[in-house]
Amino acid sequence: MLEISISKKLLGATGIIDFEVTCTFEKGEFWTIFGESGIGKTTLLRMIAGLDTPDRGSITMDGEVWFDSKKRINLIPQKRKVGFVFQNYALFENMSVLQNLLFAQPHKDISKAEEILEAMGLLALKERLPNTLSGGQRQRVALARSIAQEPKILLLDEPLSALDALTRSRLQDELKKTHEIFKLTSLMVSHDRSEVFKLSDQVLWLKEGKIFQMGKPKEIFLSKTSTSKFSFEGEILNIEKKDVIYVVTIGIDKQIVEVVVDESEVQELQVGNIINVSTKAFAPIIKIK
Amino acid sequence: MNKIKALIDTIEIHDGITRVLLTSGINKLTAITLELPSSFKIGSEANVIFKETEVGIAKNLKGEISFSNLLQGTILFVNKGKILSKVNIDVDGINIGSIITTNAVEQLTLGLGDEVKIFIKATEVSLEEVLCVNC
Numbered sequence: 001m002l003e004i005s006i007s008k009k010l011l012g013a014t015g016i017i018d019f020e021v022t023c024t025f026e027k028g029e030f031w032t033i034f035g036e037s038g039i040g041k042t043t044l045l046r047m048i049a050g051l052d053t054p055d056r057g058s059i060t061m062d063g064e065v066w067f068d069s070k071k072r073i074n075l076i077p078q079k080r081k082v083g084f085v086f087q088n089y090a091l092f093e094n095m096s097v098l099q100n101l102l103f104a105q106p107h108k109d110i111s112k113a114e115e116i117l118e119a120m121g122l123l124a125l126k127e128r129l130p131n132t133l134s135g136g137q138r139q140r141v142a143l144a145r146s147i148a149q150e151p152k153i154l155l156l157d158e159p160l161s162a163l164d165a166l167t168r169s170r171l172q173d174e175l176k177k178t179h180e181i182f183k184l185t186s187l188m189v190s191h192d193r194s195e196v197f198k199l200s201d202q203v204l205w206l207k208e209g210k211i212f213q214m215g216k217p218k219e220i221f222l223s224k225t226s227t228s229k230f231s232f233e234g235e236i237l238n239i240e241k242k243d244v245i246y247v248v249t250i251g252i253d254k255q256i257v258e259v260v261v262d263e264s265e266v267q268e269l270q271v272g273n274i275i276n277v278s279t280k281a282f283a284p285i286i287k288i289k
Numbered sequence: 290m291n292k293i294k295a296l297i298d299t300i301e302i303h304d305g306i307t308r309v310l311l312t313s314g315i316n317k318l319t320a321i322t323l324e325l326p327s328s329f330k331i332g333s334e335a336n337v338i339f340k341e342t343e344v345g346i347a348k349n350l351k352g353e354i355s356f357s358n359l360l361q362g363t364i365l366f367v368n369k370g371k372i373l374s375k376v377n378i379d380v381d382g383i384n385i386g387s388i389i390t391t392n393a394v395e396q397l398t399l400g401l402g403d404e405v406k407i408f409i410k411a412t413e414v415s416l417e418e419v420l421c422v423n424c
Contacts, residue, residue: 227322227329227416243370245388262341262375262386265290281323282412 001027002153002185006047006057006067010209013038019209025153025202027062028183032196032217035206041189044206045155048187049084050077061152083146083154083184087162089139091130097141098126101148116144119181120174136167140174147182156188160195172198193221228278236273239266250277291344291385293318293337294419300331309416311337315381319357320414328418336417343413344387346376347406348397356408360385364403369394378407 005022019040025031033041046052048059050066053074059067066075091100101113117123122137122144130138139159146154160168160175176199179186190196196203197217205213205220213220222229234252246266248259259277261269269275295313302308307325311318318337329335345356362380374394376387385407399405 227320227325229323243373244368244375245370245373260340260342260388262290262388264386278415280413280415282321 001025001062002048003060004048004057006054006059008040008043008047008052008055010040010043012040012209017209019043021204021206021209021211023204023211023214025185025187027185029201030179030186030199031188031202031204032200033187033189033204033206034191034193034196035212036191039206040209041206042157045084045157045187045189048080048153049082049155050075050080081150081152083149083151085139085142085146085154085156085159087158089142089159091138091141091145093130096127096129097122097133097144100130100141100145104145104148106150113148116147120144120178134167135163136171139163139171143175143178147178147184151184154184154186156186158189158191161190161192168195175199197221227280229281230284231276231278234275234277236269236271236275239269239271250275252277291339291341292417293383295335295337297329297331297333297335300325300329308411309335311335311416313337313383315383316358316360318414319411320416321357321411322416325416326418329416334419336419338415338417339409339413341375341386341388343409344385344389345408346378346387346389346393346397346399347408348399348403350406354408357411358409358414360407362405362407364399364401364405367394367399367401378405380407 002025007018007020010017010019017040021044033044035041043052047054054067054069056069058065065073066080067073092103095103098113101116102108102110105113114123117126120140122140125133125137130141133141160171163171172195188199200217203215203217203220204211232252234250236248237251238249240247246261246263248261248269250257250259293313295311295318297309298312299310300307305324307322309320309322309325320337360380362378362385364376365379365384366377368375369391372391373388374391376389376394376399378385378387387407
């Protein structure tokens, strides 16, 4: 169990942010740290890892104090037993996949390293050098290497964001499977809602350096004030009168949709408005592509 | 969008599907939803929401119909377009909008002052929390 209660002044995109988070991460849970960029998600992981120092507070793992500003305790990263995977994770290019794992292990154990590779479907690649691997394979090896470190916690900072959509989706499945096998307490930074939904047991949603919401993804992302289950945030791109109705064109992520609205509603709407568009779960039609 | 304030009378849940019965100033209303957010409770207020395009109109109707939400009113206004028309109906002082085909308006010869029945399917009705107390 990881208990944190930390505060730090951060320089965010819009100025100084008072970062202040208190949270308990239970053993074996997969957490996502969710929120816009520049609000301290990565800094939170770095503070847990010991790569950044909070101004005040404490970080305790299974009763062992990693950081305490009052008692002036601040363990160095190497003593914290943390596995860290970044977006562009650096593997040792002159070592094979297996050697990369062995290097990371606290006690060199080939059979254990091979077990990890086997569980992650990487055993066939064990003699390969990193530069002969695809981007997806490299990230899987990076993950395997972090697991080989036998960390108490796995920190994943947008590990899949540099990959194409298909590889990303496949690796999300792999990551989920890997978590089910090794049951490591994991904290992943992501701003992709579908990724969060797919992987997380719990979500820590940060806004302006503070906890905005915390809980299971379904509880957090499904609307709490309305019974609409099919709900997206978008931007109004165009409003056009057609016959007696109005058609509003809305950009949602990379998709563009059209919604029919009545004259009485259109008066409140303007091009550029950020809006929520929703319908009941009963209306949409699903087709396989 | 039509929005009617109502009180929640009954909540019936089975297997993740919820049937909510409400009382409004104009009639009993029914909404079918999946899981209902926990803030919706019996006795609490909710806005009943449905789009104009989900509201059907009938004149001189006889027989029975499966629509759970059935209201009676008087036509206030008909705005005829080429293909679609907007009809406003007064239901005991509440203005309900309906968008139907102009063809239907002509077939039913809908005009000002006509007594009509209107229908909304329960699965097309959304509920929204009433967020402010005094409005």
